[in-house]
Amino acid sequence: MSVFVHERGLCESDEVGDGTRVWAFAHVMPGARIGSGCNVCDGAFVESGAVLGDRVTVKNNVLVWDKVVVEDDVFLGPNAVFTNDFRPRAAVKKGPEEFLGTTVRSGATIGANATVVCGVDVGRNAFVGAGTVVTRDVPAHAVVVGNPARQIGWACTCGERLGDDLVCPACERRYERDAGEGLVEVAA
Secondary structure (H helix, E strand, C coil): CCCEECCCCEECCCCECCCCEECCCCEECCCCEECCCCEECCCCEECCCCEECCCCEECCCCEECCCEEECCCCEECCCCEECCCCCCECCECCCHHHCCCEEECCCCEECCCCEECCCCEECCCCEECCCCEECCCECCCEEEECCCCEEEEEECCCCCECCCCCECCCCCCEEEECCCCCEEEECC
């Protein structure tokens, strides 16, 4: 396998895994780390210091800045954006050591036009709805929407909404609450 870069894409990083595709007008800066089997769509930007795990989908016009870590199997919807400076000012120049990190855990979905403010952790298999503004941590498997984000339910690993019994109507996985206020799957 190899890395595919569209003739109108720009991939300056030498840390890109096999099978990753970088499409037209996408820009991956030197020092960005991208895993295997990723899809970086048109107009996306991945800054130096950003990390994408394996099999991450980065849809059109997504902005991933320094200190953002996206784990494996994450979906970043069109026009989703991250921040890395909680108090930006044009006249105040800051170095990367002053930026705040953000982590999106494995299997999470960030919906179209969502904004994830720096310094938060989006939990494993969480689902951030389209247009949501995330200003604080999102528990594992939580479904959040709105500005600011508020939890409206729970999501299965397969993406289906869970009922009050925390059993998936599609795949029948069962969950229970964990000490971190998220959900964990219960062995069958």
